[in-house]
Amino acid sequence: MAGVRLEGIVKRFGRTTALKGINLEIRDGEIMVLLGPSGCGKTTTLRIIAGLEKPTEGRVFFDDREVTNLPPKDRNISMVFQSYAVWPHMKVYDNIAFPLKIKKVRDEEIRRRVKWAAELLQIEELLDRYPHQLSGGQRQRVAVARAIVVEPEVLLMDEPLSNLDALLRVKMRSEIKKLQRKVGVTMVYVTHDQTEAMVIADRIAVMSEGQIMQVGSPQEVYDDPANTFVAGFIGSPQMNLIKARVVDGVIEIPGYEIKLSNQPSTLTGGNIVIGVRPEKIQIGDKPSGPHVEMEGIIDFIENLGADYIVHVKVGDTILVAKTTSLPEHVNIGTRTKIYIEEKHIHFFDSKTGTKIKLNTTKK
Amino acid sequence: MRLTPKHKAFLLIAPAFIYMGFFIAYPLSEAIYLSFFEEGALSLANIRYLVGSPLSKFTEAFRYTLTITAIVIPIETALALLIALFLYNSFKGRDLILYMVIIPLTISDVAAGLIWYSILTSNGFMNNLLISLGLIDQPIQVFGSEFKVRMLLAIVVTEVWRSMAIVFVILFAGLQLLSRDLIEAAEVFGASWMQKLTKIILPMLKPSLQSALIIRTLFAFQIFGVVWILAGRNIPVLAGEAYYELTELRHEGVAALYALIIAAISLSFGFIYIRTLRARHLEVTL
Numbered sequence: 012m013a014g015v016r017l018e019g020i021v022k023r024f025g026r027t028t029a030l031k032g033i034n035l036e037i038r039d040g041e042i043m044v045l046l047g048p049s050g051c052g053k054t055t056t057l058r059i060i061a062g063l064e065k066p067t068e069g070r071v072f073f074d075d076r077e078v079t080n081l082p083p084k085d086r087n088i089s090m091v092f093q094s095y096a097v098w099p100h101m102k103v104y105d106n107i108a109f110p111l112k113i114k115k116v117r118d119e120e121i122r123r124r125v126k127w128a129a130e131l132l133q134i135e136e137l138l139d140r141y142p143h144q145l146s147g148g149q150r151q152r153v154a155v156a157r158a159i160v161v162e163p164e165v166l167l168m169d170e171p172l173s174n175l176d177a178l179l180r181v182k183m184r185s186e187i188k189k190l191q192r193k194v195g196v197t198m199v200y201v202t203h204d205q206t207e208a209m210v211i212a213d214r215i216a217v218m219s220e221g222q223i224m225q226v227g228s229p230q231e232v233y234d235d236p237a238n239t240f241v242a243g244f245i246g247s248p249q250m251n252l253i254k255a256r257v258v259d260g261v262i263e264i265p266g267y268e269i270k271l272s273n274q275p276s277t278l279t280g281g282n283i284v285i286g287v288r289p290e291k292i293q294i295g296d297k298p299s300g301p302h303v304e305m306e307g308i309i310d311f312i313e314n315l316g317a318d319y320i321v322h323v324k325v326g327d328t329i330l331v332a333k334t335t336s337l338p339e340h341v342n343i344g345t346r347t348k349i350y351i352e353e354k355h356i357h358f359f360d361s362k363t364g365t366k367i368k369l370n371t372t373k374k
Numbered sequence: 375m376r377l378t379p380k381h382k383a384f385l386l387i388a389p390a391f392i393y394m395g396f397f398i399a400y401p402l403s404e405a406i407y408l409s410f411f412e413e414g415a416l417s418l419a420n421i422r423y424l425v426g427s428p429l430s431k432f433t434e435a436f437r438y439t440l441t442i443t444a445i446v447i448p449i450e451t452a453l454a455l456l457i458a459l460f461l462y463n464s465f466k467g468r469d470l471i472l473y474m475v476i477i478p479l480t481i482s483d484v485a486a487g488l489i490w491y492s493i494l495t496s497n498g499f500m501n502n503l504l505i506s507l508g509l510i511d512q513p514i515q516v517f518g519s520e521f522k523v524r525m526l527l528a529i530v531v532t533e534v535w536r537s538m539a540i541v542f543v544i545l546f547a548g549l550q551l552l553s554r555d556l557i558e559a560a561e562v563f564g565a566s567w568m569q570k571l572t573k574i575i576l577p578m579l580k581p582s583l584q585s586a587l588i589i590r591t592l593f594a595f596q597i598f599g600v601v602w603i604l605a606g607r608n609i610p611v612l613a614g615e616a617y618y619e620l621t622e623l624r625h626e627g628v629a630a631l632y633a634l635i636i637a638a639i640s641l642s643f644g645f646i647y648i649r650t651l652r653a654r655h656l657e658v659t660l
Contacts, residue, residue: 061562062562063562082561083564084563084564084565084566090559092558092559093555094553094555096553096558096559098560098578099556099578100578100580109560109563110563110564113563113565113569114564157563161563161564
C-alpha cells in the first residue's frame with residue numbers, strides 16, 4: 012500500500028498540452044476519483060501514474076519513492092481497463108493467475124490467491140471458461156479479480172463501469188467501494204459520471220482542460236464548489252448559475268432584483284454569477300433562517316415519480332427547482348413564491364468563475 | 375413457373391459452382407488423365423519416368439523446393455514479425471519504412487530475379503561496392519553451375535526480399551487489430567518485452583500467422599520465376615521441371631504429374647496449418 016504524489020505534471024502530445032501542471036496528493040488507502048468531462052486529462056493522469064505514459068515535466072512518487080521513469084512492471088500497480096482487457100486466448104483462471112505467474116509465485120500460492128480473488132468477486136464457477144463465454148459484467152469481474160490478486164500498492168481504474176448497463180453499473184459501484192474497504196488498497200478511479208464519483212470517492216479531484224479545479228470530499232465539492240465549473244459539473248439537475256450584477260447592495264438578475272438580509276462585505280459592485288442548487292429552492296414552504304423570497308411563474312414541471320423538477324420563471328430568468336412534493340394549487344402557469352436560504356447561495360466572479368469568499372457566515 | 379426457395383438457392387450458388395467446375399475440377403481431371411492414362415488405358419509410365427529416367431531431375435527438384443521453402447518461410451516470417459512489431463508504435467519516418475517494406479509486393483517474381491541478378495552478378499552492384507571499399511580484389515562469383523550453394527543463397531535472399539512483404543502486410547494488419555489495452559494490460563501486470571510477445575501478442579496473432587503461413591507455403595511450392603532467372607536448371611525446382619518437361623521435352627503427362635504433386639503437397643501443408651494453428655477462442659472478443 013502506498014500514497015501517490017504528483018508534482019507539477021505536464022504532458023504534451025505534439026502541440027496539444029493534455030495536462031497543464033497537476034499537483035495531487037493521494038493518501039494511502041483512500042479512493043481518489045478523477046472526475047471530469049472527456050478530454051479533461053483524467054485518463055492521461057491515470058496512465059502517468061501507471062507508467063504507461065511518461066510526463067513531459069514533473070515527478071511521480073509512490074510514498075517517498077520516485078517512480079517517474081520506472082516502467083509499469085516496476086511500480087507494483089494494477090489496473091482495470093475500460094475495455095476490461097481480459098485476454099481472449101486465456102481461460103478466466105489463467106487471466107487472473109497471469110500477474111502471479113509473471114512474478115514467479117509458487118503454484119500452490121497461485122491457486123490459493125486466485126481462489127481468494129474469485130470468491131471475493133463471486134466468479135468461482137467461471138474459472139474454467141474463456142472470456143467469449145462471459146457476459147460484459149462477468150468479464151468486468153474477471154478484470155477486477157486480476158487486478159487485486161497481486162495485492163498491488165496502487166489500484167488504478169479507468170472508467171471500469173462505463174460499458175455496463177445502467178442497473179449493473181449502480182450495483183457494481185457500491186460493490187467496488189466495499190471491495191476496496193476489504194482489501195484496503197489505495198485506489199485511483201477515473202470517471203466522467205458525477206454520481207458514480209460521489210458514491211465511490213473518499214475524495215474527488217474535479218478536472219477540466221488539463222487542470223485540477225478542486226480536490227475535496229464528495230460533500231465538500233458539492234457544498235462548496237470552488238468555481239462555476241465544479242458547481243455546474245457536480246449535482247443533478249445542474250446548479251442554477253445566473254449572471255447577475257451587484258448594485259448598491261441589491262443583486263440584479265435579468266428582470267428581477269434580489270435583496271439579501273445581510274450583504275457580505277466582499278460582495279462589492281460589479282458583475283457576478285450566483286449559483287443555487289435546484290434542491291435548495293423551496294416552493295411554498297418558508298424556511299426559518301435568513302432567506303430570499305422571489306415570485307415567479309411555473310414554466311414547466313417534470314414529474315419523475317419520486318421528485319418533481321420545476322422550472323420557475325423569475326423575471327427573465329428560468330430557475331430549476333427540485334422538490335419531493337408540490338403544493339396542491341401549483342401547476343404550469345401559476346404564480347408562486349419561492350424561497351432560498353441565504354447560506355445556500357453561492358457567489359462566483361463572473362470573469363474567472365472562482366468562488367467569492369464570503370466573510371459573514373461559514374456554513 | 376414459380377421458383378421454390380430450394381431452386382433459388384441452387385441458382386444463387388450456381389455461378390460459384392460453374393466457376394469451380396470450369397477452372398478447377400475440369401483442369402484437375404484433365405491433369406489426372408494426362409498423368410495416369412495413355413491412349414485410354416491406365417498407365418504408370420509417367421511415374422516410372424519421373425523416378426527412373428536419367429532425364430528426370432524429380433528427386434533433386436523435390437529436395438530443392440523443400441529446402442528453399444524450409445529456409446525462406448521461417449526467415450521471412452520472423453523478419454516480417456519483427457518489422458511489424460517495430461512499426462506497431464507510430465514515430466517519425468514510420469510511413470517511409472512501411473512503404474519500403476511493401477514495395478516488393480508490387481514487383482513480379484521475374485523482375486525481382488532480374489533485380490537481384492544485376493546486384494549479385496560479377497560486375498554488379500555488390501561486387502563493385504566491395505571492390506571500391508577495398509574489401510576484395512576479385513569479384514565474388516555467385517552464378518554458375520559450380521556455385522550451387524551460392525546460387526541457393528541468392529535465391530533465398532531474393533525470395534525473402536520479395537515475399538516477406540505479403541507476410542508483413544498480413545501480420546501488420548493483424549497486429550493493428552489487437553486492442554492496445556490487451557498489450558498494455560500485460561505491461562501493467564509485470565510482463566517483460568519477451569513475455570508480452572510470447573504470452574500475449576503471438577497467441578492473439580495466431581489467426582494472422584496462420585493466414586500468412588498458408589498463403590506463403592502454397593506459393594513457395596510454386597516457386598519458379600526467381601529460380602529460373604538466377605539459376606536455370608542448375609537448381610531444379612518442381613514448377614521449373616514442369617515447365618521444362620512441357621516446353622522442352624514435350625512430356626505433357628510428366629508436366630501434369632508435377633502439377634498434381636505440387637497441388638498435393640500444398641494441400642497437405644494447408645491442412646496441417648489449419649489443424650495446428652487453430653485459434654478457437656479469438657473469434658468473438660478483440
